[in-house]
Amino acid sequence: MESKTITQKPEYGNWVSLGLIRKVFFIFIFFTVVDAALWAWLPGWLPLKITVTLLALFTLTAAIYFCFARYLFSPKGKDVQNQITDLLLSRISWNGDGKALDIGCGSGALTIKIAKKYGNAHITGVDYWDGSWGYSKKRCEENSRIEGVSSRTDFIRADASKLPFADHSFDAVVSNLTFHEVKSIRDKYVLIDEALRVLKNGGCFVFQDLFLFRACYPHLNEHIELLRKSGIGNITFLDTSKSSFIPRTLKLPFMAGTIGILYGTK
Numbered sequence: 001m002e003s004k005t006i007t008q009k010p011e012y013g014n015w016v017s018l019g020l021i022r023k024v025f026f027i028f029i030f031f032t033v034v035d036a037a038l039w040a041w042l043p044g045w046l047p048l049k050i051t052v053t054l055l056a057l058f059t060l061t062a063a064i065y066f067c068f069a070r071y072l073f074s075p076k077g078k079d080v081q082n083q084i085t086d087l088l089l090s091r092i093s094w095n096g097d098g099k100a101l102d103i104g105c106g107s108g109a110l111t112i113k114i115a116k117k118y119g120n121a122h123i124t125g126v127d128y129w130d131g132s133w134g135y136s137k138k139r140c141e142e143n144s145r146i147e148g149v150s151s152r153t154d155f156i157r158a159d160a161s162k163l164p165f166a167d168h169s170f171d172a173v174v175s176n177l178t179f180h181e182v183k184s185i186r187d188k189y190v191l192i193d194e195a196l197r198v199l200k201n202g203g204c205f206v207f208q209d210l211f212l213f214r215a216c217y218p219h220l221n222e223h224i225e226l227l228r229k230s231g232i233g234n235i236t237f238l239d240t241s242k243s244s245f246i247p248r249t250l251k252l253p254f255m256a257g258t259i260g261i262l263y264g265t266k
Contacts, residue, residue: 010143012109015081016070024063031056083245088176088208091263096121098171103160104178108140115149126158161185168200179209180216188216189223199266211260235264
C-alpha cells in the first residue's frame with residue numbers, strides 16, 4: 001500500500017475574523033431573545049419594542065455582510081485580501097540586498113511574500129499580537145517554515161510606536177493595514193515617522209493603511225508636505241480603494257473604502 005504524503009499549507013487567516021462574526025451573531029441572538037420576550041410579555045412599550053426589533057435586524061444584516069466580506073477576501077472568493085497585499089508588494093522599489101522590516105506582520109503573509117520575492121534579503125516581522133485577530137509569533141514562524149523561508153525571516157513582538165531598532169537599520173520598511181490598529185498612540189503620523197526613523201537613507205518604504213479615513217489621518221496632504229520638507233522628496237500617494245479588483249460591497253469606510261498607499265524613498 002502506497003503512503004500518502006500530507007502537504008502542510010500555511011494559514012494566513014482572514015481580515016474578517018470568525019471571532020468578529022461570532023460576536024455579531026451573539027449580539028443578534030441576544031436582541032432576538034429580548035425582542036421576543038418584550039412582544040410576548042410586556043404590554044405597551046411600543047417604541048422600545050420597535051427599537052429592539054430594529055437592532056436585531058441591524059445586527060443580523062451586519063453578520064450576513066461580514067460573512068460575505070470574509071468570502072470576498074478569501075482565496076475561495078475574490079481573493080481581495082491577497083490582491084491588496086500584492087498591490088503593496090508591487091510598490092517596493094528595492095534590489096533585494098540587505099534587510100527589510102514588516103511592521104504589523106500579523107500571520108506573516110507580507111513578510112513571507114517579500115522573502116520569496118527577494119532571495120538574498122533577510123526580513124524581520126514585528127507585531128504586538130494582542131490576540132484580536134488570532135495571529136501569533138508561532139503561526140508566523142510555522143508559515144515561514146512551510147513556505148521555505150524560515151532561514152531568512154525572524155519575528156519579534158514589538159509596539160509599532162516604539163520599534164526596538166536603531167536609526168537607519170533597514171534597507172526597506174513596509175506596513176500593511178497596521179497603523180490604524182495601534183492602540184498605544186492616537187496620532188498615527190507618529191507611527192509613520194517612527195517607521196521612517198529605522199529606514200536607511202536611500203531606502204524604500206511602502207505603507208498601506210486607512211489613509212483616507214479622516215478620523216485616523218486628518219490633514220494627510222499637509223503631513224506629506226512636511227515629510228517632503230524634512231528631506232523625503234520622493235514620496236507618492238496611491239488610492240488603493242479605486243482598484244478595480246475591490247468589489248463595491250467592500251468599498252465602505254470601515255472596510256476597503258479608505259485604503260491608500262504611501263510609498264517612496266528616504
